[in-house]
Amino acid sequence: DYVPVITEEVRQGDPDLFLVAGTPRLKEMAARMAARLDTGLCSGCLSLKIDAVDKSVSMERLVYGGAAVQTVTCSTRPQMATIPPRTYGIAVAPGKREGQIRELAAPSAGKMKIIDRKPRTRQSVDITEARILVCVGRGLENQQDMQMVQELAEVMGAEIACTRPIAEEMHWLPEETYIGISGKQVKPDLYIGLGVSGQIQHVSGIRDARVICAINRDENAPIFEVSDLGLVGDIYTVLPEMIKQFKQALKK
Template identity: 60%
Template structure:
């Protein structure tokens, strides 16, 4: 069967990997993209978005974790002999990928942010960040299939294409796992999910006191966005919940517009927002590192700039 295989624990992540997979498949002489799904309905959607075949995993018995699928995935991969196997780099996905790679005695590159193919060798060349984003490492994978885990939101989701046809194969039932989920207690979120926001207004240490964050809140309201912050604002000053800080050890965001207010722009923070489509920075220090990552920069005091920006936006947007 060969081709590019994909596994992710959610619909959105699967569509992102289909986008990456179809790009690689075109370079492999039109190889098929094969993905796993947990329902027939999802299978049809994945085919419309570019998958050539979908392997439908059977329903899990009550209390069975997603990891119970690992033996079925390993068996399917052994039988299908894919060239490349991509797995979403969620916490659960990374664990599943490691178990699959160990069983198949193949290499695994984790946290890849870019993929390209050496056509002559049919070798996958992968890139990932090192040292908090200060360096990029290029790696190749030994063994077959070549495996990589891809962080969510690295690629744009694949879009449906009218009239696409594909094959749906239902896999046999899985053996019960000795591990059972006896209960779930979701962590209480103190804030909105900024990773889904189209506009992110980020508050940095340029703010002098907590009450002044109202400026960031007002700007976010005008732009229809959400407020985030740098790590010191959340962890040291505790002005905002830790759910909101952006950086290598916090949230990674990819909004259409990122507005940094009083953000210095250290590499640990930039790693978490570097994929934003447009970056606007406001900082009174003209040498602040954030300007190196910005598409547009305003050198000035945020207490002077932001009220004027809000006023002009209200006029322009009739708010």
């Protein structure tokens, strides 16, 4: 358990700001560290501004399923926040400044003994790292039709994601591939929604996609309100044509 070790280090260092990566494990640890440090924590912080004079930080996070942005400040020290993966691009190292890496002592042995460690076998790729995502919604009628989606993904070099019902109700894709407020937040360069209605719980997960493209046969589907490119049509007509066109254009 690394929480006491890191907490003690933070106490000693007494920083104004303590940022933690917003991975599933660290999010949970950050909450426990904030409690031990008796300070505030902005979870899922998407942007922050530091006041150069008093080092106070104003932090932004999504609330109400992504429908609103909340700005928070922390009156205690250290100010803490968890930053979701890919919130910021990789920064260029400034000049000759060098960071200092220190190894902390291992946590003291608890009553539990680790017998073995094995990497988790993933059923799927990490969709939060994908550049292009093809997202399947309930517009897809049968599981066999996933073949058509796979073909499109392959020709475009995309990964496949889905809406919650596809993973949790239909079980057509693993749970770690659904996007949204209770699923993954993604930031691809291109998101293509196939038969996705665009409910707020889903759309809050694609808010930071660079280009959102949607194909839906209902011209009033809410997904079109957040799309950069929208195509009103039946995926069963559009998809085969897209695959054909991409194959021709990319000569695959």
